[in-house]
Amino acid sequence: MATQHDEPTVDISAEHKDLTFRLELGDALAGAALLAFAVTFWVLGADIDDGGGYGVGAATFPRGIALLLGIGALVLLANGLVHLFGPPSGHLVTIGRPLHVIAGMGLMLAFAPAMRHLGYYPTMGVFLAALLWVADCRRPLHILAYVAGFLLFSKIVFEMILSIPLP
Amino acid sequence: MLKFLLRTAAIAAAIAIMPAGARADFPDKPIRYLLHVSPGGATDVMARKLAIAMEKILGVPLVVENKPGGRGATQLAELAAAKPDGYTIGAVTSTHIGAFNQTLKQYKVDSFDWIARLVNEPYLIVVNKDSKITSMKDLVEAANAKPGSVVMAGFVRGSGGHFAWEIMAKSADLDSKKVRWVPFDSVGDAVTAALGNHAEVAIAYVDLVKTHVQAGNLRVVAVMSDKRVPQFPDVPTLKEQGYAADTSWQQMRGIIGPKGIPEPIKAKLAEAVKQALETPELKAYMEESALIPAFQGPADFTANAQRENAVTKEWMTTLGLTR
Amino acid sequence: MIDGFLAGLSAFSSWQVMAGLLGGVVIGYVVGALPGLSAGVGMALLIPFTFGLDPVVSVVMLVSLYMASEYSGAIPAILMNTPGEPSSAITALDGYPMRERGEAGEALTLSILGSAVGSIISTLLLIFTVMWMTKIALAFGPTEYFALAVLGLSLISTLAGHSILRGFIALLFGLLLTTVGADPVDGVMRYVFTDNLLGGFPFIAALIGLFALSEVLRMLESPGDRVTPLKELPGLTAQFGLLKPHAGNLVRSTFIGYILGVIPGAGATIASITAYSVQKRLSKSPETFGKGNPEGVVAAETANNACMPGALAPMLALGIPGKASTAVLVGALAIQGVRPGPLIFTQHPEIPYSIYIALLVGMPFMVLLGLFGSRLWVRLTTIPASVVTGIVAATCLLGTYSESNDIFAIGVAVGFGIVGYLLSKVDIEPAPIVLALVLGYMMESNFRRSLVMSGDDMGVFLREPISAICLVLAAVIFVAPLIQNLLTWRRRRGERDIRPGVETEVSR
Numbered sequence: 001m002a003t004q005h006d007e008p009t010v011d012i013s014a015e016h017k018d019l020t021f022r023l024e025l026g027d028a029l030a031g032a033a034l035l036a037f038a039v040t041f042w043v044l045g046a047d048i049d050d051g052g053g054y055g056v057g058a059a060t061f062p063r064g065i066a067l068l069l070g071i072g073a074l075v076l077l078a079n080g081l082v083h084l085f086g087p088p089s090g091h092l093v094t095i096g097r098p099l100h101v102i103a104g105m106g107l108m109l110a111f112a113p114a115m116r117h118l119g120y121y122p123t124m125g126v127f128l129a130a131l132l133w134v135a136d137c138r139r140p141l142h143i144l145a146y147v148a149g150f151l152l153f154s155k156i157v158f159e160m161i162l163s164i165p166l167p
Numbered sequence: 168m169l170k171f172l173l174r175t176a177a178i179a180a181a182i183a184i185m186p187a188g189a190r191a192d193f194p195d196k197p198i199r200y201l202l203h204v205s206p207g208g209a210t211d212v213m214a215r216k217l218a219i220a221m222e223k224i225l226g227v228p229l230v231v232e233n234k235p236g237g238r239g240a241t242q243l244a245e246l247a248a249a250k251p252d253g254y255t256i257g258a259v260t261s262t263h264i265g266a267f268n269q270t271l272k273q274y275k276v277d278s279f280d281w282i283a284r285l286v287n288e289p290y291l292i293v294v295n296k297d298s299k300i301t302s303m304k305d306l307v308e309a310a311n312a313k314p315g316s317v318v319m320a321g322f323v324r325g326s327g328g329h330f331a332w333e334i335m336a337k338s339a340d341l342d343s344k345k346v347r348w349v350p351f352d353s354v355g356d357a358v359t360a361a362l363g364n365h366a367e368v369a370i371a372y373v374d375l376v377k378t379h380v381q382a383g384n385l386r387v388v389a390v391m392s393d394k395r396v397p398q399f400p401d402v403p404t405l406k407e408q409g410y411a412a413d414t415s416w417q418q419m420r421g422i423i424g425p426k427g428i429p430e431p432i433k434a435k436l437a438e439a440v441k442q443a444l445e446t447p448e449l450k451a452y453m454e455e456s457a458l459i460p461a462f463q464g465p466a467d468f469t470a471n472a473q474r475e476n477a478v479t480k481e482w483m484t485t486l487g488l489t490r
Numbered sequence: 491m492i493d494g495f496l497a498g499l500s501a502f503s504s505w506q507v508m509a510g511l512l513g514g515v516v517i518g519y520v521v522g523a524l525p526g527l528s529a530g531v532g533m534a535l536l537i538p539f540t541f542g543l544d545p546v547v548s549v550v551m552l553v554s555l556y557m558a559s560e561y562s563g564a565i566p567a568i569l570m571n572t573p574g575e576p577s578s579a580i581t582a583l584d585g586y587p588m589r590e591r592g593e594a595g596e597a598l599t600l601s602i603l604g605s606a607v608g609s610i611i612s613t614l615l616l617i618f619t620v621m622w623m624t625k626i627a628l629a630f631g632p633t634e635y636f637a638l639a640v641l642g643l644s645l646i647s648t649l650a651g652h653s654i655l656r657g658f659i660a661l662l663f664g665l666l667l668t669t670v671g672a673d674p675v676d677g678v679m680r681y682v683f684t685d686n687l688l689g690g691f692p693f694i695a696a697l698i699g700l701f702a703l704s705e706v707l708r709m710l711e712s713p714g715d716r717v718t719p720l721k722e723l724p725g726l727t728a729q730f731g732l733l734k735p736h737a738g739n740l741v742r743s744t745f746i747g748y749i750l751g752v753i754p755g756a757g758a759t760i761a762s763i764t765a766y767s768v769q770k771r772l773s774k775s776p777e778t779f780g781k782g783n784p785e786g787v788v789a790a791e792t793a794n795n796a797c798m799p800g801a802l803a804p805m806l807a808l809g810i811p812g813k814a815s816t817a818v819l820v821g822a823l824a825i826q827g828v829r830p831g832p833l834i835f836t837q838h839p840e841i842p843y844s845i846y847i848a849l850l851v852g853m854p855f856m857v858l859l860g861l862f863g864s865r866l867w868v869r870l871t872t873i874p875a876s877v878v879t880g881i882v883a884a885t886c887l888l889g890t891y892s893e894s895n896d897i898f899a900i901g902v903a904v905g906f907g908i909v910g911y912l913l914s915k916v917d918i919e920p921a922p923i924v925l926a927l928v929l930g931y932m933m934e935s936n937f938r939r940s941l942v943m944s945g946d947d948m949g950v951f952l953r954e955p956i957s958a959i960c961l962v963l964a965a966v967i968f969v970a971p972l973i974q975n976l977l978t979w980r981r982r983r984g985e986r987d988i989r990p991g992v993e994t995e996v997s998r
Contacts (some may be wrong), residue, residue, distance in 0.1 A: 323675075
């Protein structure tokens with residue numbers, strides 16, 4: 001997705017697998033994403049019923065803000081693109097260990113649907129064990145102890161003391 | 168999501184037609200009581216009081232769960248997906264019926280089983296103490312003399328309070344051009360606006376304004392009820408003031424459940440509600456909070472909900488809110 | 491007043507009241523420290539237990555819970571960038587960088603002592619000005635709330651950090667998100683893709699995502715066996731000494747917190763943001779804010795704890811619950827047959843006065859718990875990062891669920907976590923997003939409400955004095971730093987062709 005960019009000023013980090021790219025590229029990507037977001041809100045905003053007979057209706061604010069955000073995102077995008085083809089500014093975005101981060105995101109994203117279908121305890125057990133593994137806690141016994149400890153904590157503090165039912 | 172709901176509904180239906188023997192001794196486990204409000208408000212307090220009383224009658228715990236969010240959407244989604252076995256029930260108010268016609272159109276009165284009505288609460292109109300308005304007649308005259316000079320504070324458009332005002336307004340030949348409805352985030356916020364004289368007039372409940380009226384910060388102009396309310400014996404009813412508004416439109420609170428609860432279970436729950444409402448604790452609470460006991464069993468309550476729904480629909484159309 | 495105090499004091503001679511006080515403090519301490527479980531939720535969970543209790547016992551217990559949780563939200567904020575209470579998100583801005591430098595002990599000490607000072611001065615203010623404060627509370631109607639929200643949003647120019655453009659983008663992004671849900675005036679749907687969004691994005695879930703879950707992702711970037719250095723804490727008396735350089739900050743932040751507490755609907759988060767921004771403006775080293783300046787921690791924590799007694803003023807004297815937690819208090823009192831409102835001081839004087847006494851007596855307990863606790867809590871920082879990562883993520887997901895018993899909220903938290911993480915990679919920070927999430931709804935709903943009331947007359951915002959003052963102030967606050975920034979940018983540009991806004995160690 002992003003180009004590796006060798007710069008003399010790059011920090012030599014502990015791992016070689018770090019994903020590093022110029023901030024300009026990051027700006028362009030973020031600008032494009034936010035622009036798409038703003039455009040979506042602007043377009044969908046047209047469907048909001050703006051009746052009611054008053055000058056400022058339900059769609060005025062969202063569409064106005066979407067317009068401003070769109071302009072801001074466009075500036076960010078344009079700025080990024082212009083500088084991308086210019087001389088490098090030396091500002092870099094570094095994502096350390098991108099695979100670990102993506103694994104973490106995946107686990108978090110899977111949590112809500114899993115909890116809906118499997119219930120709290122199995123989901124949390126698997127999630128915590130997997131996340132600990134991703135975060136470099138590799139001793140099975142430790143993982144087991146932490147997971148068991150946390151589930152016990154949920155049971156005692158949340159379900160029993162605070163009486164919040166966990167599905 | 169929809170698929171999931173449909174599947175749950177199918178499973179629920181399958182369970183509902185199981186032989187009655189399987190659930191002869193209802194209830195034998197805790198009952199979940201889902202609320203659409205955050206803890207602490209009047210609806211929450213009433214529900215918790217009721218739960219305590221019903222626990223003693225039914226012999227199993229009633230677990231009150233607050234499921235606020237989406238103006239009832241969170242609560243109703245969970246309720247609709249629950250098994251119709253009587254072990255999941257939910258609080259209902261007039262606001263829900265408004266929502267069925269406005270924001271939550273996927274639900275109808277028919278989507279749920281109406282188990283029992285608990286209480287009614289009359290709407291009333293209050294004004295700031297500095298206002299020149301002292302009676303409904305003054306209000307009408309002020310609005311006619313200078314249309315738009317009087318604004319009425321209340322909850323969102325299409326809420327029970329809004330219709331209550333429109334019903335009163337109709338009896339006085341006022342329309343929304345003469346008196347504009349200003350929606351606040353809650354009836355409490357509307358009353359606060361009247362206290363601060365940001366809005367001259369507000370719609371409210373007895374309980375909300377009782378102490379402010381006693382302290383002289385607010386004045387009651389009209390009560391939407393056939394009889395004078397004991398808290399404000401000096402305030403004449405609308406009829407006494409010469410306005411023939413339909414006073415049956417009041418804020419209702421009740422209990423509903425997912426569609427398809429077997430009749431005997433509904434009857435047992437309704438009976439428990441009826442007995443609970445007659446306990447001294449709840450009687451005292453209702454009197455203190457100016458709630459009018461208005462128990463109805465499943466059949467009457469369903470009919471009443473249908474009627475209220477029809478009135479709501481009519482007003483939604485009249486006011487152009489059915490978009 | 492003396493009579494009232496005597497009534498309150500006599501109530502405190504019973505052991506049940508003292509037990510309620512201690513119980514409330516301890517439960518509040520735990521509830522506040524758990525992300526997702528805010529003061530209001532914690533108090534609501536206690537309500538069923540208060541049924542059988544005496545009114546004074548139950549109110550003392552709930553108030554001390556409220557007080558304790560407002561403080562203890564700072565603990566996870568400092569240690570793990572996880573706000574335990576919404577308002578402690580602002581504490582995290584500087585508290586967490588301090589902890590990364592090994593100054594967790596100092597940050598925790600400052601937060602408890604700042605909280606204590608804020609809370610005690612504010613309680614004294616409450617006792618003497620409660621009746622007078624009702625006028626302030628009632629002076630705010632839709633027009634004034636709109637102007638107040640604009641004033642709050644103008645703080646963006648302080649919070650935005652080095653890049654105004656990025657600050658604005660973050661703010662607008664947040665504002666756009668607040669428009670999701672059923673519209674506040676007409677009730678029509680806006681961007682409601684699922685019914686769960688009818689009420690908009692759940693705020694606490696969004697906050698946990700933006701701060702804690704995005705931090706979890708950042709922690710995954712580096713190997714899990716590292717531990718942060720930890721500087722030794724000085725002895726107990728020297729711990730108190732840490733507060734010395736912050737006297738002015740404490741007084742200012744307390745007043746800001748108290749006044750914003752009094753205004754219903756403003757609340758602790760706005761108080762924290764305001765005090766933080768004011769302190770940043772007045773600080774000798776504003777550029778270190780957000781990078782671990784202790785002044786930021788003191789300002790945020792003092793203000794949010796000073797806010798709490800302030801919020802009790804309209805609740806007691808008018809029966810107006812300004813926010814979720816005071817709404818629960820009103821409910822708890824209603825269960826006992828006590829109606830807060832104009833008559834409470836004559837009909838039930840023991841209630842307000844026992845609240846005052848609880849706040850004053852409870853605070854020393856809090857401080858002890860906090861100071862000894864801070865010695866214990868800092869040990870957490872010596873746990874390997876891998877374990878912290880896992881436990882923080884798990885606690886946040888659990889806490890998010892239990893705030894509203896809604897699985898959807900977990901999805902919201904995760905979404906905000908990932909988006910917040912990615913945006914922070916290009917220096918779009920979470921603080922302006924939070925500012926927007928807090929104020930967006932207040933601004934829009936009151937703007938439109940005002941126009942409905944005035945019959946579409948915009949002039950109303952300048953005719954009402956409070957609103958006019960707020961708006962002018964907002965314009966000044968907003969424009970001043972922009973000019974300042976523009977000048978710096980010009981100067982820098984003159985020196986060398988460097989893009990503005992990016993936070994850099996420019997070689998000069």
